[in-house]
Amino acid sequence: MRCPFCDFADSKVLDSRPVEEGRSIRRRRECLNCNKRFTTYEKLEETPLIVIKRDDRREIFDANKLLRGLVKSCDKRPVSINVLEEIVVDIEKELRNSYEKEVPSILIGEMVMQRLRLVDEVAYVRFASVYRRFDDIYNFVEELGKMLKDVKDDDLTKKTISQWVHIKNNNN
Numbered sequence: 001m002r003c004p005f006c007d008f009a010d011s012k013v014l015d016s017r018p019v020e021e022g023r024s025i026r027r028r029r030e031c032l033n034c035n036k037r038f039t040t041y042e043k044l045e046e047t048p049l050i051v052i053k054r055d056d057r058r059e060i061f062d063a064n065k066l067l068r069g070l071v072k073s074c075d076k077r078p079v080s081i082n083v084l085e086e087i088v089v090d091i092e093k094e095l096r097n098s099y100e101k102e103v104p105s106i107l108i109g110e111m112v113m114q115r116l117r118l119v120d121e122v123a124y125v126r127f128a129s130v131y132r133r134f135d136d137i138y139n140f141v142e143e144l145g146k147m148l149k150d151v152k153d154d155d156l157t158k159k160t161i162s163q164w165v166h167i168k169n170n171n172n
Contacts, residue, residue, distance in 0.1 A: 001029060001040055008033035020089055049095055050102040058102070061095070063088050070112065073127040079120050087115045121147065 001011050008031050015028040025042040049061035070084040091111045095103055109131045117124040125143060134140050 003031035003034060003036065004038055005036045006031060006034040011038075021093075046096065047101065049092075051108065052102055052104045054105060061092070061103075061108075063092050066091065066108070066112070069127070069130075070116070070123075073116065073123040073130075074120060077120050077123050079123060083119055087112070087119070090115065117147075 002009055003011060010032045011029040012032060013027050014030055014037070017026050018024070019026045019041070020043075023044065027040045027042065028037060029040060030037050050058050051061050052058055067084060067088045070087060071081070074084060091108065094111065095108070113124060113128055113131065116127050125140070125147075128134075128143050129140060132139070132143070134143070
């Protein structure tokens with residue numbers, strides 16, 4: 001493995017450990033020339049998973065792109081990067097286990113929203129606003145209404161909603 005710092009052709013492995021539920025191996029290496037350390041990953045080459053976009057374009061599934069979208073949705077929210085990485089790994093695993101070579105982006109978006117809603121509702125609404133292309137406040141309120149309808153039988157939620165409405169009315 002070539003050193004990314006000095007381009008020397010040889011390095012020694014200091015540590016190896018499985019990652020991504022054993023689907024990959026992380027290796028910590030040290031260059032034999034400059035003694036700098038770097039990390040490499042060894043991963044099984046899989047058949048590419050193709051995503052069918054809304055305009056019928058096709059592109060290779062990119063887990064990093066999905067993770068970046070999740071990170072944006074969770075900006076300034078109490079959600080760890082580990083949780084987001086688990087969501088991405090879980091979605092990719094489910095897609096690959098379906099044995100479909102091509103999957104619509106709509107399916108991936110719905111899978112993300114299912115998981116994100118359980119993790120953080122604010123991040124869920126942020127993701128939904130981009131994914132579902134909310135054009136105006138009415139689309140946003142409609143999505144919130146669906147969320148509230150799903151949890152309306154929860155007494156704590158009812159109490160919280162009624163308190164919020166009371167506070168909002170008093171501030172107007």
